[in-house]
Amino acid sequence: MFFLGLYDWLPVKILTVALLILITVYLIRKSIKLFFDKTSFLDEKREETLIHFANQVTKVLGLVFFFIYVISPFFDLAKLVTGSVVVAGALALIFQHIIRDYIMGLTYLFERQIHHGDYVIINGNCQGKIEEISMRHLKIRQYDGYLYTVSYSNITELQNGNRGRRRVNESLVLNYRQNPDDAFKVMEEVAETCNEKYGEYLLKDEKGVPVENFKFNHITELNVEFRGHRYSLSGLVNEADIVEAGKKVRYELAKAAHKYELMMAESLSTGD
Template sequence: MFSPSDGFLYIGEMLIVAVTLALLVFILTKGLRWFFQKFDVTNEEKEVTVEQFLRSLIRYVAIVAFLVYIVQPYVDLTRILMGAGIVGIVLMATLQNFIKDAFYGFIRLYEKQFVVGDFVIVNSTHYGTIAEVRLRYITIREWSGRHTMLSHSNVQEIQNYSRNELKVIEHLTIRYDQDPDTAKQVIETVCNNMNQTYSDWLQTGEYHEPVQPFQFFGLTSLQPEYVGGFQLTIIGCVRKEHYIEAHNELRYRLAKASYEEKLRLAEPLKHAAAT
């Protein structure tokens, strides 16, 4: 058993180790910040991504080192990890998940699959901007303002819309007995208003000219799943930070213009059959 003096000595050593590790974490993270501010290694988004990832790694290493220091004098970690007991199984499962997440994190960092600020769709369900890239997880800031955390191992599919031109594509499906020229005029009016009102949303090229302003793209499909309908398409390239609101605004303006001009829109077959 421990004597009071041994207990105080152990607590003192533990505090010294904790303070030393905290100081090392502070120095290393500040050193990272200084390095990326001092040297222009790459663009700002990639620098922020690498810095966040390495800071997370440093903190995890410090925490694990401290925990190992605390329990090592009293617990044979090798025996527990190699054993078949409940504690060993739980620890091995936790360690396995941690290593898997960290491994995928390193792979994505190395392959530059995304960086902070990229607009992505993850697993076809989470739409938003990459806010954080940590050792074990990423944080997505969705259009509603909600922050969603996903571990790297749970990220099965990534659609990165920030690598190429980010295109807003919307469709208006009208009936066969609706004059397509009238529908085209309505769409062109909506596009012109969008380009004038939200010119700062448009993606620009080298000479600050819009890459592709909102415009009528054409009749892109005959719609067999609609009753007597065909599809007109609108397209435009926008900046990634305005992608969601550009989609919503374009939909709203199309709906309002269709109502005001009394365009006859096609109905889905199921809805038509029900009525």
């Protein structure tokens, strides 16, 4: 009788429900992981992404159910639900940005555009490895070590390297006064140097032949920010080597620009 009376105490009920929710969430997560461990109809990275997303969903649902239980003694939930159409509409307008994040997050996930651990470029200025896929946002570990968080609704452009194959794409933005013929010769030389020195990073086919060597792609953009023209170099490399290969290519470009005194594009504020 003592324990039954103790259970009627509201704080004890809340703690009991919280414990039950935690156990339920744990069992659901464990079951999902066990299911994927015992099956093989999805690739490993896809399974890892779904597990990661399921963990986020179960956490949110657990918090929602707990919140509903806590407020239930103070409100008539039946009347609250039946009379909440106008409120729900108003909340949808207020939180439309958040709702759009959730919808776009589900779209990215189920269209298989992103996977946990992928190397991506977001909106052309943030690149790195996906560390977390939540219901509202992505967390990207950039090459400089900073963790970048971006909501799905703010993603206007997403570039995702295919699993097992990534393309290094580096460039020099040269002043519009730079003679293109001279720049072409330097960029071609850099491409040859990269193939000779960093060929181990290149993706190989079954015969050990590079699928795509480092190559100069000519002028890929004119009048970049009204400062100059972009001369690009690219190569298809192993996914595991994308960061190191990019560093090496950038080094060779910088060294060649200094050696041949190429005219780099300058900010308009310099008054050149």
